[in-house]
Amino acid sequence: MTEEYAYQERPRRRGRRALVVLLVLLLVLVGLLVVADRVAAGVAERAIADQVRQEIAKQDAQSSPPEVEIGGFPFLTQVLDGRYERISIGLREVRGSVQGDAVALPTLDVDARDVAASLDTIRSGQGDVVAETVNGTGIISYDSLAALLDREGLRLGEQGGRLAVTAPVDILGQRLTVTGTADITVSEQGKVALRFNNLTAEGLPNVPLARTLLNNYAQSISIDVPLPDLPFQLRVREVRPLSEGLQVTADASNVPINAVS
Template sequence: MAASRGAKIGIVLVVLAVVLVGVLFVADRIAASTARDRIADETRKQLAANSVTYAAGPAVKIAGFPFLTQVLAGEYEKITIGLTRPQIENVQLEALTVDAKSVKADARDLMNGTGEVVAGEVTGRATMTWDNVRKLLEFTNLPQGVDPSAVDVKVVNNKIELRIPVQYQGFKVTIIANGNMVVEAGKVRLKLESVTTDQGNLPKFVNDLIQANKSRLQVSVKLPGLPYNLVINSAETTDSGLLVIASAKNVLLTGQ
């Protein structure tokens, strides 16, 4: 009889434990959802204030489980904000992803939609197609007779290749410039490594023109200012387009 009663008590305790875990899990997910909604709303406001449009988003993810332990500590592992096809300063991006780490916020402020949410470190990744990169190219010291809009851009053997049609004194030739994307003072430019043509034997005056401009030709990408005052650190090239990586510290995610 006593054994039977003990078994029943054990079952009741197990059931209560399961119910308690379930309640805590639901409460944890509700709290996480509320926080995501708050950050998404703040992001929409900031983007609208800066005339940034987008096809979808902002999609907000909060890393780490359980969430409530992060709330109690007032510090969050990582918050990711994603935008699909954002347009910034009339420049079309394919995607923009922002990862915020060491995020601090008062628990009550976060849940009530008040106060500040501050990230100690933010990293952004922006991608765009070569068609859109082409529109942002800025040339300095182009040879005479070059139409910048006619310049073709693609990736060949992991190098950026520019094909620049030139008309000079009735002669037509395509200059082929190869190099890598580099970042200097937060700006993306093409560091040229070689400049040739699509033809072999050229008239001397054409060769002279190419040689005279070979070391002077400069190409940069006029990128828009990124949200959260992100500063560009590096640029990577793919067959489909350009990937820009940027970062910032001590960023205010809400109330900007």
């Protein structure tokens, strides 16, 4: 009985060992495919980052090296299909020159969705890479905006979801602290306008001339914000005050991205 039991047990153990070996080989193969997929994605991400860097330079702007991430998994199947779910581009410390005025964007995040690029385009480096939709979110620092207004002691920030201003102003020989909020509008052309219409000052003399001087100051700091040209044909749609700065939201559709040109 013992010999017969041992004879039956040995084939079972061999079968289990074969199954374990097969599973290990499958796991190794999957691991190699994942590594190859990520390596290919990394090569494409570096190529896109280089193209973005060139585009920024053409606009006489500066930024830290672009951070690019191609979304969706696996990457290689997207290459074969000629369509990519998402390409995210992160830019930091973006600075540009517009009519001599420096505009700083500590962050500019671009999200391209449903990006079409044929396999032939990838192979040859010729042709168009087109994103169905592109969304961008950037931040204009309050320090940069205050520098544009060029008024001594002026400070900007967010208060109750609105852009707030505080500044010392000389009115009729008195040094007063002016406070108030701005109306922010975005035109169809994507131009951003700040209008300070309701400024107040504690201790303001109750005479028409004092009110006129305060209104004149409000007009002097009401400006059209000189934004730099945004990449990928992005057009500003909304501006919202946040604690860290003015959040600019922009979008575009059917945008060519020459990442492999």
